Amino acid sequence: xxxxxxxxxxxxxxxxxxxxxxxxxxxxxxxxxxxxxxxxxxxxxxxxxxxxxxxxxxxxxxxxxxxxxxxxxxxxxxxxxxxxxxxxxxxxxxxxxxxxxxxxxxxxxxxxxxxxxxxxxxxxxxxxxxxxxxxxxxxxxxxxxxxxxxxxxxxxxxxxxxxxxxxxxxxxxxxxxxxx
Numbered sequence: 001x002x003x004x005x006x007x008x009x010x011x012x013x014x015x016x017x018x019x020x021x022x023x024x025x026x027x028x029x030x031x032x033x034x035x036x037x038x039x040x041x042x043x044x045x046x047x048x049x050x051x052x053x054x055x056x057x058x059x060x061x062x063x064x065x066x067x068x069x070x071x072x073x074x075x076x077x078x079x080x081x082x083x084x085x086x087x088x089x090x091x092x093x094x095x096x097x098x099x100x101x102x103x104x105x106x107x108x109x110x111x112x113x114x115x116x117x118x119x120x121x122x123x124x125x126x127x128x129x130x131x132x133x134x135x136x137x138x139x140x141x142x143x144x145x146x147x148x149x150x151x152x153x154x155x156x157x158x159x160x161x162x163x164x165x166x167x168x169x170x171x172x173x174x175x176x177x178x179x180x
Contacts, residue, residue, distance in 0.1 A: 035059065038066075046070040048090050 009018040012027035014034075023031040040057040051057065051070040060069045062083060069077070076094055077083055084090050 035061070040068050044068040046073055047087055048073040048094050 007020050009020060010022055011017070012019055012022065012030055013025040014030040015027065017027050017029075019027040021028070024034075026034060036058070038059045040054055040059055042054075044054070044057055045052050046057060046069050047067045049070060049072070051073075053070075056070045056072075057068050058071065058074060059066045060074045060077070062077070063085060073090075073094055077090070080093070084093055
């Protein structure tokens with residue numbers, strides 16, 4: 001003996017399908033098509049990683065708010081069981097751990113102008129997102145230098161053979177040019 005339970009259904013506002021649950025007045029299929037068709041604003045960046053390429057961005061609804069996210073961050077958030085409430089919490093949860101530690105300690109730097117290249121995030125956040133007391137704010141500023149003087153010792157220089165231009169010998173006839 002099987003017992004059939006009737007569930008209450010509601011009509012989708014777009015396709016009129018009878019479904020158990022609506023999202024913004026639409027069934028899940030219509031809602032997904034609607035979400036994917038929404039354009040991302042001009043100049044938008046991913047809220048988490050600051051990706052700027054528009055073809056990589058889409059609007060994602062989190063905690064009742066729509067925000068631009070890149071496909072990578074959106075996919076990682078979709079797999080999370082507990083999505084953090086704040087944007088800073090999202091950034092911490094999605095931060096890539098391999099960028100936090102320097103792996104070059106104790107090694108010799110052979111560059112002419114040694115400087116730290118791995119300061120801050122690879123995808124720089126917009127300057128408006130940084131606060132002046134934020135350590136990554138200082139790293140986005142260029143060093144204040146008037147000029148750079150490079151001194152070379154005699155041992156650093158080598159003699160280079162230069163090309164010399166000589167006048168063409170008038171007695172030698174030029175090679176004939178073929179007719180095409």
